[in-house]
Amino acid sequence: MKRIFWHLGTKEPDYLSLIESDSPFSLEDRTIDPRYCVMAEQVHADKLHFCTPLDSGSGFFGNPLIAGADALISDIKGQFLIVRSADCLPILLFDPDKYVVAAVHSGRAGTRANIVGKCIQAMVEHYTCNPQDIIAHVGAGICEEHYQVSPELYQDFNSALEAQGFCPCTNKVGHLNLRTTVFQQLIQSKLRFFNIENYHYCTFEQPDYFSYRRDQSANRQINVIGIIDE
Numbered sequence: 371m372k373r374i375f376w377h378l379g380t381k382e383p384d385y386l387s388l389i390e391s392d393s394p395f396s397l398e399d400r401t402i403d404p405r406y407c408v409m410a411e412q413v414h415a416d417k418l419h420f421c422t423p424l425d426s427g428s429g430f431f432g433n434p435l436i437a438g439a440d441a442l443i444s445d446i447k448g449q450f451l452i453v454r455s456a457d458c459l460p461i462l463l464f465d466p467d468k469y470v471v472a473a474v475h476s477g478r479a480g481t482r483a484n485i486v487g488k489c490i491q492a493m494v495e496h497y498t499c500n501p502q503d504i505i506a507h508v509g510a511g512i513c514e515e516h517y518q519v520s521p522e523l524y525q526d527f528n529s530a531l532e533a534q535g536f537c538p539c540t541n542k543v544g545h546l547n548l549r550t551t552v553f554q555q556l557i558q559s560k561l562r563f564f565n566i567e568n569y570h571y572c573t574f575e576q577p578d579y580f581s582y583r584r585d586q587s588a589n590r591q592i593n594v595i596g597i598i599d600e
């Protein structure tokens with residue numbers, strides 16, 4: 371039976387241990403083999419990558435990450451896309467009708483560039499997905515309260531959003547709210563309100579998560595999505 375597998379990560383299992391061991395790991399109800407996983411470089415830009423079977427194993431066994439990409443899209447059964455996060459928002463998208471999955475890394479720069487909107491557009495154009503069918507899980511990330519930036523970055527982020535027709539939706543001057551911005555981008559991309567699931571955990575506040583701002587951690591939670599047919 372075909373189904374979508376997805377997992378929003380915490381500190382366990384962590385990214386650094388996974389790439390150190392290069393061994394199968396347990397998630398939810400199954401064991402994931404890194405030979406079938408794909409990881410992107412995540413450079414805080416808005417480049418998408420359409421996965422092929424040859425991409426499996428990227429980021430493991432000394433293989434390079436998918437260069438320059440912050441979003442991965444796949445329709446390959448048995449392949450698992452991984453997005454690493456520690457304050458930035460991990461977004462898992464899937465179309466349960468067409469069986470297409472995507473893993474998106476949306477931090478300040480990616481959100482400013484509407485990477486999730488571009489990813490949905492690519493799912494529509496390249497895989498004939500209907501946005502009304504697409505489901506989005508927006509995982510844990512840093513909240514507005516804990517995400518203060520310089521006046522220059524604040525101004526730049528808000529101007530860029532306004533130019534794209536989005537509302538910065540921040541209650542605190544000098545703070546950014548990635549989650550409310552991404553929510554608007556999902557709605558603008560024509561996802562249905564009830565197909566958007568937000569996990570309102572703040573990585574900075576919650577000890578269960580790695581937070582770059584809190585501990586300058588080099589480690590990351592891993593968020594995984596794939597299509598299973600068995």
Ligand SMILES: [Zn+2]
Pocket residue numbers: 512513514515516572573574575
């Ligand atoms: Zn917080």
